Amino acid sequence: DSKAIGARPDGTLELEGGKTCQADLVVGADGVHSRVRDSLGLLSKLVELRDGCGRHLVPRKESDGVNSQRLESWTGGRRIGIAPASRDYNYVFLCCSADDTEGRMQQPFNLAAWVGRIPG
Structure with a gap:
């Protein structure tokens, strides 16, 4: 078990502690303040809802x-x-x-x- 802290467009998943692993598909389901999503520059706008x-x-x-x-x-x-x-x-x-x-x-x-x- 390792915590994902980022991803790269080539499918490399960056893990806490400096390790990496290769994936065919990376799903960044780590919440509204997603480190995986943000590492890929995918966020255009974060809206605070009521x-x-x-x-x-x-x-x-x-x-x-x-x-x-x-x-x-x-x-x-x-x-x-x-x-x-x-x-x-x-x-x-x-x-x-x-x-x-x-x-x-x-x-x-x-x-x-x-x-x-x-x-x-």
Whole structure:
């Protein structure tokens, strides 16, 4: 496992620590502030939207109680959704407005800002 920090037009993927590897296809799915995309000069404009959403794959535990359910909750200005993604993971989305600084904190994730709003 190595963190990708950039890519080159010839399909070379640049990894943290100075290593590189060759690829036929590189998909830069590393978020809105993508280092992979930016290393290729592909960004023409970054627009800050009024609302945003963090999406996460969370390991499933039997004790969660939501593993076979799909849940969605609107609480104030926030929206939370949970759905099974696979046998081992749940898909979780957390949406809030741009002025919700606690809710927007994704890295590191601010669990305390959301825990009281999760249904159940």
